Amino acid sequence: MEISPLSQTGYVVLGLVSRRPTAGHELARFAEISIKNFFPLTRSHIYTELEKLEGLGLLSSTEVTQDRLPTKRVYSITDEGESVLSQWLEEAPVEEEKDRCPLLVRVFFGERLSSERLTTLLDDYEEAARARWDWYAGFVDQLVDEPEYGFPRLTAIFGVKREQAKLDFVAEARALLPELIKASNDA
Amino acid sequence: MEISPLSQTGYVVLGLVSRRPTAGHELARFAEISIKNFFPLTRSHIYTELEKLEGLGLLSSTEVTQDRLPTKRVYSITDEGESVLSQWLEEAPVEEEKDRCPLLVRVFFGERLSSERLTTLLDDYEEAARARWDWYAGFVDQLVDEPEYGFPRLTAIFGVKREQAKLDFVAEARALLPELIKASNDA
């Protein structure tokens, strides 16, 4: 059976459900501590994708009533879902990265900025990068002896390197800033 | 006069037009060689943003007929546009980065992948990173003695560091891969 290709988000949600049957809210919480850093998802979006995937027969769902909590709808992956997911992971071309960096937009228009603004922009950016660096590094550390989380751990290693690159950039930008400001004042 | 906040794209287009009066197609070509790496834009989206910004009074436009080429609509920034742009650059909080990395999604689900797939994923990723590294480095080099492009040059320096981080990651991932594959076979 031919399936029209899903969105990236569709495959990701499928992959997350494939780990074990999950309800929307729960899945969103898991996404928040696992893939958020390289594939952010909103809770609402997850709900709509779950519904769509069920409509396509890639997931099935049952309502589960809970004591003292609202009834939830738990989704499981179907055989067809497993097959679509595996094929995507194993064969689909990797999508292009199209990242936005709001800081760099400010830097690009740096001539229009006051030197105070430039300084605080770098300071804030550095602080955020440092915080994320810590978070990733802690994750890497924590999973050092858990072989079953080797691949997730590897994604955190990526995070450390990415944040380190930002920190390196801030250092170099700070060093160049005086002459950049001077040049833009001269112009 | 109160202006409802624009989208990031709106401000970026405003900023690009602020450099000099520009038509849509031309602006898209410039975006391709300047901000693409940290703020990709599609041509179509640029057209719709230009129209919207004119509707808000931040840009004005005139038709310009050309010899042997279709008539184009050239946009210029208005005084109000200048003021909105400056205020955004100088005061607006910097938006959160929400980047997707399609490669890391594959890595995250690495247990489901064949070792061949994992290897070619890393190879391809490395090759792309290396190509971009070269591109950025060339840009940095080319602008080394052009003080008026100091800030754009700084964005390319960022690019070099970002791609370098990816290359470092690939190296580390390759080193870890054998034991990751072993662990996932054992499980």
Next chain:
DNA sequence: TTTGACATGTAAGCCGTTACATGATTTA
């Protein structure tokens, strides 16, 4: 006892992409 957090979802609407359209100019 009110405020905040947890839990589960729905709906409206902008953002952004892909596909469509059209004509002139160059190239094979």
Next chain:
DNA sequence: TAAATCATGTAACGGCTTACATGTCAAA
């Protein structure tokens, strides 16, 4: 002379976010 490229836009649609809704539980 057909095919590819440049140039300039338009329109439809899906993706994704923000805001809306509702009830329970814990804490101050």
